[in-house]
Amino acid sequence: MYMKTAVYAGTFDPLTKGHLDIIQRAGKLFDRVIVVAMVNSSKSTLFTLEERLLHLRDSVAGLTNVVVDHSDKLAVDYARSVNATTFVRGIRNEVDYRYEWPVATMNADLEPEIDTVFILARPKNEVISSSIVKEIALYGQAVDSYVPAIVAEALQNKFKKVTE
Numbered sequence: 001m002y003m004k005t006a007v008y009a010g011t012f013d014p015l016t017k018g019h020l021d022i023i024q025r026a027g028k029l030f031d032r033v034i035v036v037a038m039v040n041s042s043k044s045t046l047f048t049l050e051e052r053l054l055h056l057r058d059s060v061a062g063l064t065n066v067v068v069d070h071s072d073k074l075a076v077d078y079a080r081s082v083n084a085t086t087f088v089r090g091i092r093n094e095v096d097y098r099y100e101w102p103v104a105t106m107n108a109d110l111e112p113e114i115d116t117v118f119i120l121a122r123p124k125n126e127v128i129s130s131s132i133v134k135e136i137a138l139y140g141q142a143v144d145s146y147v148p149a150i151v152a153e154a155l156q157n158k159f160k161k162v163t164e
């Protein structure tokens with residue numbers, strides 16, 4: 001049986017409800033969705049890889065066709081290694097599109113057999129970004145409506161240590 005596998009790669013620092021919505025919707029379109037926490041040595045993250053994986057696994061636990069993994073390779077190399085047919089990318093606005101379009105074009109050049117599917121954010125998620133959520137949490141404001149409960153608690157604990 002031929003299985004359509006999609007890869008949704010990102011830093012997920014932190015995982016937001018916007019990310020989760022894209023994961024859930026991709027799960028309806030593909031037989032298997034692999035959510036890949038990327039490790040980028042040139043990018044500084046608030047959460048360790050282990051913390052990000054914990055947040056992802058906890059948040060997708062009920063989705064039977066979603067798998068969580070990590071990689072320090074190019075996303076296209078990772079996708080090849082798991083025989084993925086598609087990349088999934090979430091688009092909130094024109095800025096996201098302008099970033100994602102050349103990445104998708106380069107991935108297609110590197111691996112023409114893997115397509116990219118853009119899933120538009122639902123209106124309620126269009127303004128949620130990981131960087132804005134971190135900023136809100138840094139100043140002690142609640143972020144429960146933007147991130148899963150496990151992430152909200154982790155942000156509160158992380159920034160409690162910073163402000164003490």
